[in-house]
């Protein structure tokens with residue numbers, strides 16, 4: 001896999017396959033701490049310790065079709081090559097949290113990639129679980145120890161709120177999907193722009 | 208943080224959708240993209256994105272949705288097109304650059320692209336009066 005966003009989509013699918021109705025995805029790009037964190041929490045069926053251990057083994061799957069070497073072991077490997085790691089917290093009947101960290105500026109870290117496309121692919125699934133999404137970007141000041149130009153930006157939404165407004169229309173209704181595609185692309189694009197801002201042109205909140 | 212798009216749009220989106228619902232139900236088209244691990248690895252996310260972009264550009268109304276792994280991993284990305292009263296047709300190895308022709312031929316000219324078809328499922332409501340394709 002060449003983008004972390006594709007791994008994220010795969011891990012989100014695990015939550016769906018585990019019967020989750022609520023999923024939370026949090027992405028934090030923390031420049032001061034030089035860390036990228038991806039956290040995916042679901043209220044699906046959960047795993048016992050033995051299943052967690054086996055889930056991190058690339059030759060284990062509870063499915064019967066061929067395994068193409070994605071899933072948790074591959075994400076764990078991607079994290080470990082980039083100065084981070086993957087941790088699973090889970091209990092049967094209580095859901096699962098998969099937390100992955102990376103060195104933000106590590107040369108072997110895969111790019112985050114197209115998160116908007118990942119979110120769209122997840123949300124347009126038939127009976128997609130509710131998603132609480134938070135993508136936060138923290139930039140250091142200029143110079144690094146000067147808080148003046150430090151910024152914190154966030155793109156966040158909750159599909160429960162979106163669904164409430166839609167009064168029963170599905171997210172994959174053509175008109176809704178079109179809006180959603182633009183909404184997600186725009187939210188992610190605004191976060192990316194932070195990187196390219198001139199210190200003087202910043203309008204984000206100071207940290 | 209000014210947003211061009213915000214949840215405030217949703218009321219308008221809902222009204223537009225509700226208005227168009229009547230006309231859309233008779234010509235209902237659903238496009239289903241396989242989005243299991245094999246599909247994702249083969250590029251299904253970007254194929255789906257290309258489909259949405261193409262539909263928007265041509266102003267075609269169709270539902271686009273995803274399913275998990277359906278066990279035909281080597282043919283991923285798999286795209287099913289289901290239209291009222293027509294057999295459900297499965298296309299295999301659909302790359303983003305194939306999407307434009309697929310939409311044009313199948314949805315606009317109503318001619319499935321036979322060389323890309325990997326499966327066909329008669330729709331159970333209309334299996335007796337389905338016109339054979341080609």
Ligand SMILES: Nc1ncnc2c1ncn2[C@@H]1O[C@H](COP(=O)(O)OP(=O)(O)OP(=O)(O)O)[C@@H](O)[C@H]1O
Nearest residue numbers: 014015018044046055061062063067071072096244
């Ligand atoms: N969120 C989760 N909740 C419960 N069980 C999970 C979760 N994520 C993974 N598992 C368990 O761990 C196993 C391994 O997951 P992994 O994603 O690596 O492969 P897979 O989902 O089995 O196969 P593939 O991803 O190739 O379709 C799963 O089969 C499942 O039993």
Ligand SMILES: [Mg+2]
Nearest residue numbers: 010014071244
């Ligand atoms: Mg999986």
